[in-house]
Amino acid sequence: MAYIEFKNISKVYQMGEISIKALNKASFSIEKGELVVILGPSGAGKTTCLNILGGMDEATSGTLIIDGVEITKLKGKDLIKYRRHDIGFVFQFYNLIQNLTALENVELAVQLCKDHLNPEKVLKKVGLKDRLDNFPSQLSGGEQQRVSIARAIAKNPKLLLCDEPTGALDYKTGKQILKLLEDTCHKEGMTIIIVTHNSAIADMADKVIKFKNGQVEEIYINHNPRPIESIEW
């Protein structure tokens, strides 16, 4: 059995009389240490898929098994524990706590789990060793996203989920961020899922999952993933 089993998962949003199927019996599996890119047009259900993976939302039907644990059966406290120990999240709009410094934002997450990494070292690794005591408002978008990534990886999660991490960034900064994620995957062996609508990025992935209208359109394995530096778009 694969590390992550995403089986026949549907998600239905009930809006009065209309029901919107954000996910429609989507299935895929991911191996440990893989760098996965989820592709698809806007509204295809990518974020919904990621939210369910991250335990932030519940699936309407289907089963999700990660490392042998059936996540779709978790409730309440167990779900929080799952998010706390196993998941790292990187958002499109960074979602940093405005009233905390970069270091404090990382510390906030790190305090939650036992085998975490040293926040300062992680921030150093993401290239922010001089900006530890800056508040988010004093940082650029790329820097904020790096804090956000640092916050996620410092927890040493089993799974790092990134929802359009470069969506709000310029080309160059976006590339730096992707490089950071690639390094994290290859050097730390962390399983990383990156959601994007930019198909060019797919080349860096070990596995690419294409979404369309809430369904998995295509899954293919990249036998020779290209390093991000060599990818142009």
Next chain:
Amino acid sequence: MVNKVLIKETKNFIRKNIKTYIAQIIIVTLGVGFFVGMKISSLDLQDTMTEFVENNNFYDVKVNLEYGIEANDISQLKTTLEEVKYIEGAYTQDIVNNLDGEDYVIRLHSYNSKNKINTTKLIDGENPKNNNECVIDKKMHNDGYEIGDEITIESDLLKEKKLKIVGVIQSPEYLAIDRGNSTLLSGKINYYVFVNEANVNSDVYSDLYIKYDTNSVAFTEMYDDYIERKEIEATYAVSGYFKDKYNEIITDQQIKITSAKAEYEAEKAKIDAQFIESENEIKNKEELLNDTKKNILTDKQIDQKINSISDSTRNEEKNKLNNLKKQMNNAKTAYDNYKKNYNNQISNTQKRINNNEQRIKELNTSINSNTAKLNAMKAQYNSMNDYTQGSTNKCYPGFSLSSDGKRCCYPGGFYCYNASFGYNGFFGGGTSPTINAEKVALKAEIDQLENTISNQKIEKASLETENISLRKQLTISSELSSYENKYLNAKKQYEEQLEIYNSMGSSSKLSSYYKKQNNELRKTVSQYEQEISAAKTDLNNKKNTAYQQLESTRLEIQNGEDMIKTLSYPKSYVFDRKDNAGYGQFISDIEKISNLAIVVPVVFYFITFFMISASINRMLYEERNQIGTLKAIGIRDNEILIKYLIYSISSVIIGSLIGIIVGVVILPLFVYFIYEMLYEFPFYNLNFNFRYFLIASGIALVVAIASTLICCKETFKEKPVSLLKAKQEKETVSSIFEKIPKFWNHLSLTTKISLKNIFRYKARMLMTIIGIGGCLALMLTGLSLRTSITEMIPTQYGKIFKVDAQIFYKDLSSRESLNEGTEKILALDNVNKGLISNYETYTSDYNGKTININSVTFYDNNFSDFIDLRDYKTNKKLKLDDNGVIISEKLATMNNIRVGGVIKLKDKQQKEYSLIVKGIAKNYIEHYVYMNSNYYTKAFGQEPRNNMLLLKTKGNYDELELAQKINDTNIVSQVLYVSIAEKAYEDVMNNLALLVGVFVVFSILLIFAVLYNLININVRERSKEIATYKVLGFKNSKVISIIKRENIILMLFGIIFGLIAGYILSIIVIKTCEVENLNFIKEVTFNNCIISVIATIIFTLAFSMLINSYVKKINLTESLKSNE
């Protein structure tokens, strides 16, 4: 586990929002401070006075005695009272005294350093040690009398009238600056002065003070209950004691008078007899003198006698001799007979004396046995009292206490019961029905026996007097000696004649005999003459002194009899602390302060709830995204919640702590300051009452936590996913205006936006309306309370009581002197007219408390110039008829009486009367019942006494001068100016109004805090919206106008809400602040509404200025950066 970083985040958050945070703290401070402050102020005031009153042993009961009381009576009286700690006598006297040209009413008190009750607190100088020293009160000191000054007190009670002031003192009898009432001058005491007790020239104390051995302290309900019982007990004990004493005095006096009378009569008879005897003696002597004179012979007669002696002469002489012998014998038999008779009489008298003495002995034994019996009966009666009073460990008669004291047993022990049930235990608890009957019967027996004893004593006394006079009869009668003298005289004459007869032979012998006889006769004559004149002067002298003495005895007896006739039963008046002007007033004043703290804090808390809710809601709205992120990271709800709880709880705690300072120190000091105008505080106690602090801050805390949890609950329920998205407004409800297209279509775009916004953010709308409205309501309430308090006096004393003075007549029996005096009063210059009426006081029970009711009875219906009675609802003039009474409004509402109902009054003897209510009149101060004389007669079974004259004055006059003139008619006991009562109430009301001022200030501060907070929240919550408008190219002014318009619309709604809430709140607050004897005007005036509306508008607009600067300063990039 508390996340340290989250705590840090909270700190930063608070720092960033410090302004709203402070506003919130201020709101809590105001609420807690006001509640704690008002409660603690009344406690502090009470505590200060309690300490003063108890430390100085203010009397529990004071007895005022008509004829005074001797030290010896006090110690005897003490034995009849229970639980007495101290009992002491003292002197008081009210005098009108001239000080520096003006008349003052001064109450004199005696000072004795050994006394324990009513001790004075020395404020300056020292206590009086010598007779020429005195100490004065603060008020007199404030009016310029210094230590070392000398004053003259014109009191007949003082030995030394020129007194040196040596100190300033304060007595617990005078807590208030108002010194209480006197019957002198205008009826108010100006000063009180203590003089050395040794300087008082009287054998009897005028007052008796009692302090009981109790743990309950002044101003508590427990004390009231205790003392009410004790007051009744003391009343019975004192009146009982004086009744016994009075009876004793009367009996004593009667015995003395009877014996004096008997003595007088005996003395008079004796003296009269003596004088008659002496007069007779003188008469006898005079006769003797004449006889002797006749016996003196001239020389011729002697010659003739000698010459004419013949046989016939000799025969004659012999005859004479025989005659004399016969006379002598007669005299002897008369003497013997008399003597025999006399001896008989003496033995009779002696017998009678013996009989009397026997009777006296009998009486003595009977009196002794009766007295013993009486004492036994009294003891039984007293012990019966004990049983009925529920004292324990006394057994029912016939039962006796077992040796271990635990049980009451019938002799033989076949029936026992637990002794702790006391007397009633025999009946198995409960009150024995026979006890009272038995008691009454026993009392009758006692009275009868007392009568018997006194009669016996009288009889004994009269017997003793009789014996005195009888014994005097035993001394030897002068008549007997006169009989003896007559006999001896006759014997002497006979012997002389015998000598003459025998010597009849030689002429010379005869001649010398006759001459010698003549000489002797002459000597006797002159001796007689001397004796007679001496006896005459002697008699006259004796007569004079004897009659003088008799006359004085007679007068004494007369006086004694007169005294018995005039001696009335001695009156005693029993007072407790509540009857003391200062003490009684103080109780109701602290109640008023405490009442003010009841409703108002509820409003503060209500507003606190909404303010915290508003702040938290804004925070949650602003931080949705953050909460979502935290949740996504895996932080528990509770940990995230902590931040909001810290925010609200810390603001409450800080606010409470500051509130404590305000409430424990600042407000009480302010209240002391205000009440310093009415009371003399010996010191200022500040207490920290943990209970009130806990209540106040506890409620604030609960309110804070509740509002935080309620607000957070909904947000936290959401999943992190939805939190990361902007809040979904549940369908934008179209405003009602949109449903009126004609109206809607004519509005400008910005107005449309404003209106839509208002209805979109319902929570914000509600909060703003409630916030603004609540503040307005609070301010309106404060203003209404103030108005109702201050308006009460002019309404009562201007519109209802039109009378200027109440004059109370002395208890005069003569109607003529009363009419005459009244006419004199009405003829005075400044008197307009008067109305004779009847004034009495009654009581009524209300919720277990006794309330005092004034009853006024008129003789006709023309009283409306003096007291204008108007229906409390319709304001129509009310008239009195023969079928019922008109009662004052508060009396009716308190007892829930309607027209046609019945009001029950009790007189001083606790007798109850039911009166039919025919009307309810407007009235704001104290309770009144009005009726006409016919109904009075019907209801009370007797005609009303004319004891009061209501007076209307005219022109300008000096009140004291007029009172003096009225007093000069001698029919008046007291003149009470309505203006003085008005002034007294005005003082109280002004203080209360000042307190209400505190309330108004607090509510204004609250308005500031609330408005600031609301506008801040409103603007910050919408920073993105504002930024968007600006990005779209709206001018600043346009943006401001959109938001301001919203605020103004909300303010208008708030004003409407506030006026309604304010009206309701005003009525509630006025009702709770009201005290028993006042009827606050329950009205919300138009003026007050206008004032509070205008103030609200000004404050709101002023704070709206904040919007301007905010809109101008808003950071577009930051506001639009996040993905909300």
